[in-house]
Amino acid sequence: MTSYYKYYAIICPCEEDCSGRTSEEIYEAFMREVDEQGLEDTVQIVMGECEQVTEKGPLMKVEPGEHLYHNLSLKNISKIVREHFGQDKPVKKYLYEPPAKENIRLPDSDFYQSQFRLVLRNCGVIDPEKIDDYIEREGYAALAKVLSEMSPDDVIEEVKEAGLRGRGGAGFPTWMKWKFTRQAEGEPKYIICNADEGDPGAYMDRSTLEGDPHSVLEAMAIAGYTIGAEQGYIYIRAEYPLAIKRLNKAIAQAEEYGLLGENILGTDFSFHIELRLGAGAFVCGEETALIASIEGDRGMPRPRPPFPSVKGLWNLPSCINNVETLANIPVIMLRSGKWFASIGSGDSKGTKVFALTGKVNNSGLIEVPMGTSLREVIFNIGGGIKGGKKFKAAQTGGPSGGMIPAEDLDTPIDYENLSKLGSIMGSGGLIAMDEDDCMIDVSKFYLQFSVDESCGKCAPCRIGGQQLFGYLDKISSGLATPTAIDRLRTISETMQKASLCGLGQSTPNPVLSSLKYFEDEYTEHIDEKHCRAKKCRDLVRYNILSEQCIGCGLCKVRCPSDAVIGEKRKPHEIIQEKCIKCGECYKACKFDAISFG
Amino acid sequence: MKKLDKDSLKKLRDKLRRSSRSSIILRVGLGTCGIAAGAEDAVKVIEKELKKHDIKDYEIQRTGCMGYCYCEPNVEVLMKDMPTIIYGNVDEGIAKKIVVKHLVHRKLVDGHVVDRPAPDIWEKQ
Numbered sequence: 001m002t003s004y005y006k007y008y009a010i011i012c013p014c015e016e017d018c019s020g021r022t023s024e025e026i027y028e029a030f031m032r033e034v035d036e037q038g039l040e041d042t043v044q045i046v047m048g049e050c051e052q053v054t055e056k057g058p059l060m061k062v063e064p065g066e067h068l069y070h071n072l073s074l075k076n077i078s079k080i081v082r083e084h085f086g087q088d089k090p091v092k093k094y095l096y097e098p099p100a101k102e103n104i105r106l107p108d109s110d111f112y113q114s115q116f117r118l119v120l121r122n123c124g125v126i127d128p129e130k131i132d133d134y135i136e137r138e139g140y141a142a143l144a145k146v147l148s149e150m151s152p153d154d155v156i157e158e159v160k161e162a163g164l165r166g167r168g169g170a171g172f173p174t175w176m177k178w179k180f181t182r183q184a185e186g187e188p189k190y191i192i193c194n195a196d197e198g199d200p201g202a203y204m205d206r207s208t209l210e211g212d213p214h215s216v217l218e219a220m221a222i223a224g225y226t227i228g229a230e231q232g233y234i235y236i237r238a239e240y241p242l243a244i245k246r247l248n249k250a251i252a253q254a255e256e257y258g259l260l261g262e263n264i265l266g267t268d269f270s271f272h273i274e275l276r277l278g279a280g281a282f283v284c285g286e287e288t289a290l291i292a293s294i295e296g297d298r299g300m301p302r303p304r305p306p307f308p309s310v311k312g313l314w315n316l317p318s319c320i321n322n323v324e325t326l327a328n329i330p331v332i333m334l335r336s337g338k339w340f341a342s343i344g345s346g347d348s349k350g351t352k353v354f355a356l357t358g359k360v361n362n363s364g365l366i367e368v369p370m371g372t373s374l375r376e377v378i379f380n381i382g383g384g385i386k387g388g389k390k391f392k393a394a395q396t397g398g399p400s401g402g403m404i405p406a407e408d409l410d411t412p413i414d415y416e417n418l419s420k421l422g423s424i425m426g427s428g429g430l431i432a433m434d435e436d437d438c439m440i441d442v443s444k445f446y447l448q449f450s451v452d453e454s455c456g457k458c459a460p461c462r463i464g465g466q467q468l469f470g471y472l473d474k475i476s477s478g479l480a481t482p483t484a485i486d487r488l489r490t491i492s493e494t495m496q497k498a499s500l501c502g503l504g505q506s507t508p509n510p511v512l513s514s515l516k517y518f519e520d521e522y523t524e525h526i527d528e529k530h531c532r533a534k535k536c537r538d539l540v541r542y543n544i545l546s547e548q549c550i551g552c553g554l555c556k557v558r559c560p561s562d563a564v565i566g567e568k569r570k571p572h573e574i575i576q577e578k579c580i581k582c583g584e585c586y587k588a589c590k591f592d593a594i595s596f597g
Numbered sequence: 598m599k600k601l602d603k604d605s606l607k608k609l610r611d612k613l614r615r616s617s618r619s620s621i622i623l624r625v626g627l628g629t630c631g632i633a634a635g636a637e638d639a640v641k642v643i644e645k646e647l648k649k650h651d652i653k654d655y656e657i658q659r660t661g662c663m664g665y666c667y668c669e670p671n672v673e674v675l676m677k678d679m680p681t682i683i684y685g686n687v688d689e690g691i692a693k694k695i696v697v698k699h700l701v702h703r704k705l706v707d708g709h710v711v712d713r714p715a716p717d718i719w720e721k722q
């Protein structure tokens with residue numbers, strides 16, 4: 001049986017085009033036109049959920065042929081219907097042609113999307129529990145190529161040419177890590193995959209491991225061959241049961257095929273991979289703490305140097321790479337380092353996976369070339385801010401990162417630019433915030449997380465974090481004095497300089513970056529005891545507007561603390577001392593008679 | 598299973614590529630996220646409906662996360678003579694519609710079509 005229609009057209013539902021036409025109108029106009037021209041059995045037109053290039057909208061994709069019309073207006077509809085659907089001649093002059101992108105270089109630039117899926121190449125495409133699915137899509141071809149054609153030094157050169165940098169946060173060049181471990185004295189050596197992903201709002205590694213576990217296994221074997229290791233460990237938190245199940249299955253399948261284990265692919269290279277489960281401590285993402293945890297000790301960091309590449313697991317040379325870093329490796333080996341380096345911007349090559357969440361319309365697991373602007377990520381891919389609210393800031397890098405304010409929306413996202421802005425790339429959590437988010441409240445949230453996760457080994461982190469949180473708490477409850485801001489800065493600087501590991505050093509980042517861009521909000525809280533986002537409960541007051549109140553008594557019934565008084569059919573009143581600011585009265589009132597702020 | 602070497606790995610890949618897959622492939626995003634959003638329920642409905650309509654030449658591919666967090670669960674439909682379509686917010690009702698409308702009557706299920714975010718790098722060789 002063939003298709004019912006000759007053409008299928010999908011219209012993008014973006015809000016409106018330059019002339020204010022909504023895609024709904026365009027859709028209806030198309031339907032009318034198709035009816036008038038008697039083509040209702042030739043083409044089916046549907047409304048899609050999301051196309052990405054909103055400034056090109058409204059868009060229409062026509063299948064078969066993947067023709068993409070852009071800037072649709074009521075004027076060109078009848079021509080498209082008549083010529084494309086009626087006479088099978090696509091209307092060339094209305095078709096979208098992708099422009100060359102500024103800042104970003106891409107190997108294949110003939111598509112209109114903002115995303116480029118390299119790490120996530122197989123996610124959502126293959127069945128992760130079937131090794132054949134992976135093999136069909138170039139799986140283990142990179143390992144075969146490396147083992148048969150390349151020396152370990154060749155591999156390092158290729159990764160160097162690619163310019164791949166660690167995706168776990170710090171952005172250290174991967175080839176250097178590999179080279180140091182290869183050159184370090186001591187046998188045996190180890191490859192460790194850091195899959196201890198714990199930032200609030202981040203799930204890139206989990207999705208990669210659940211969707212394409214073999215890509216990480218293959219990369220670990222390549223890394224093992226390169227540095228001279230025969231044993232690899234994947235350190236993953238027990239909170240990721242599905243990823244663990246799929247990894248174990250993948251390892252068993254790869255061993256059965258001789259792609260892991262003894263004498264891989266008939267060569268004399270052997271490599272084994274085992275999982276080590278963590279109990280979910282955030283500090284165990286720090287490499288020395290991770291090593292301690294694998295060794296069976298408490299997950300606590302130690303001073304570096306010596307770096308793990310010299311003295312790592314069991315005091316032997318160990319190379320620790322993040323999941324996403326590793327997932328890039330097979331593609332680099334197959335397509336060449338030069339190809340990889342052609343993607344991205346400046347010193348940041350390749351792509352970055354982000355878990356885009358927060359107040360955006362289309363949250364998602366996305367992958368974009370390095371150098372893509374935050375505006376493109378939030379407004380094109382993310383579909384803009386929910387409810388038409390105003391974008392306030394984006395948070396990258398989780399509790400170790402910082403805010404990027406609306407003024408810097410057009411900054412290309414790469415390692416250097418993010419650190420200039422006072423944030424970090426981090427592992428890839430990206431949380432969009434709107435005008436309803438209070439920066440003090442957000443900083444408090446991250447500080448609470450870091451304080452809970454501090455291992456307590458060094459004083460700056462253990463005590464400093466607690467103090468920072470204390471000051472933020474005072475500010476948000478209206479009890480702080482103007483000296484609080486100076487104190488925040490002093491403690492932050494001390495923590496950055498004196499903490500033992502990255503966790504303590506980066507704990508103040510959310511505070512410092514929100515102070516950098518939103519100091520006025522801090523002073524407003526301190527001096528005026530006012531929270532403009534109405535998030536800080538202690539600074540918010542609920543009041544009954546006597547001219548609006550009809551005295552129905554609904555709020556009085558709902559109030560859990562008997563703070564509302566008043567007689568039936570007469571304006572009520574809230575006793576502030578009794579009010580617990582739960583907001584129940586506000587929700588209950590049907591006459592907009594309760595204000596808060 | 599015999600262990601592979603370089604050549605037999607390549608042979609296996611070529612064989613896998615040549616082998617004809619079912620004429621209908623349904624990819625369902627079954628990462629933790631998809632499962633939590635109810636993708637397993639969608640699969641059950643799809644299987645039931647396929648049986649009801651006596652469609653046998655199909656394959657349900659259980660993939661990982663497709664990345665559309667805002668409209669989970671997701672089902673991608675690949676079949677001959679029809680454009681490849683990704684559906685979002687596939688609850689049990691939409692799952693049924695995908696089989697009845699898309700697979701049987703060859704019409705798209707309006708309002709649930711999602712755009713593919715990026716081209717496949719292996720197909721763009």
